[in-house]
Amino acid sequence: MTSTTANEATATRSELVIDGRRLSYLDFGGTGRPLVALHGHLSEGATFAALAAALGPEWRVIAPDQRGQGESDRTDDYSREGYLGDVEALLDHLGLPQAVLLGHSLGAVNAYQFAARHPERVTALVNAEAPAALGLDGSNPFGFLLNLPYDAPTRDALVTGLGPAAPYFADRLRENADGSWRLPFHPQEMYRSEDLVHGDHWADWTATTCPALLVHGSRGVIPAEQVRAMVERRPGTTAVELDADHLVYTAAPEAFAEAVRSFLATL
Secondary structure, three states, X not given: OEEEEEOOEEEEEEEEEEOOEEEEEEEOOOOOEEEEEXXXXXXXXXHHHHHHXXXXXXXXXXXXXXXXXOOOOOOOOOOHHHHHHHHHHHHHHHOXXXXXXXXXXXXXXXXXXXXXXXXXXXXXXXXXOOOOEEOOOOOOOOHHHXXXXXXXXXXXXXHHHHHHHHHHHHHHOEEOOOOXXXXXXXXXXXXXXXXXXXXXXXXXXXXXXXXXXXXXXXXXXXXXXXXXXXXXXXXXXXXXXXXXXXXXXXXXXHHHHHHHHHHHOOO
């Protein structure tokens, strides 16, 4: 167990083992009400440090590195059931019968699908930039990943191999025990995971009635008409638009934290 300090919030890194696979998570601590924050593809739990600092001490933010990303082990299974099983295992491990679930992109789909299957365990939802239906045209935006290397003998070699993608990941590269370097995710696995999150999830989005906040960017991925429909078709849902792209919580951290804080204050 190690500690990491970022943006005035001190997080304790811990892990649980699920069927022999490590799931790592950051617990930003405190005695506040629990909020589990689920990141999207190509990311990790540490990206919620600023949000955790903004929400404390009223809220205790717990942010896992989702399977195959960050400090969590890779797996052959990136199915919907696999991701949702991790959320359930984490809540059980933490002894949390209920929590607020907040997610971005992949993480938000995981959050509202978990709520659909376990409504008694989710007191509220924050959906940042996750449509109710996505990828129905069959396209995968992660095609650029397919030609990226996963590892290299040196850090410089890996950065060179990443080419134009290097600036997006260079600050999160991991050094292996043998001195080689790797990405914090496997590119081909994340491409497959993206394929598997695609689908028409309207039934899951509308299955629950707990309070929900839909945060979308003015240059995000959810079409305006779908934003309106997601609010209209799901009771208890409010929407907030931020001047940001798809990465709303890192592109506009202060505005995102204020929107979330205002929503949580109503619970």
